[in-house]
Amino acid sequence: MAEFKVVIADPNTGETFQREVDGQDANRFLGRDIGDEIGGDAVGLSEHTIAITGGSDETGRPMREDVSGTRLKELLLEGGVGFEPSREGERKRITVRGREIDNDVAQINVSVVEGDDVAAALGEGDADADDADEE
Known part of the structure; x- marks a missing residue:
């Protein structure tokens, strides 16, 4: 069974959020390529559209858009991902x-x-500010 850690970037605010997905939600990502757009339902963003921008495997090897398929490949790099x-x-x-x-x-x-106010949709943001005010 697939299980992923998904890092969600909000380009409007510059914030990032982490969610762990498994089961049916994780299966929505299988077979997708970098650059594909999917509905945000898998990560709790029902009114949003998300685009896959990259990732890494268990050992930290990055995914590169210029390498096809799921395979591992050794590249001579001058920079980049x-x-x-x-x-x-x-x-x-x-x-x-x-x-x-x-x-x-x-x-x-x-x-x-597509979509606004990612922090509120994920149930984060304002709650953290309230906790800081109480201290």
Whole structure:
């Protein structure tokens, strides 16, 4: 059975939220590629549309949009997803995962494409502010 940690980014506020999904909600992500848009019902955002922006597997290998399928591939990278060079001209061979989501993916990064007030829809935001005021 698939189980994922989903990191939801709200581009309007710059906040991120984490949700763990399993069962039928997790199955909605299986077979999807980076860039696909789906309904937010799987993560508790029924009135929103989310787009898959990336992810990583259990060992931390990042998903790359330019690698097809679910396979692992070694790439010689000059920068981008999976490698940040520390000096000009530096390259490094890195193992990355393909753009399709399967059971080996542990974390999925998504961004809200349509819909407003993500924090309220997830039941967060104002409750944290109230707790801070009480202290």
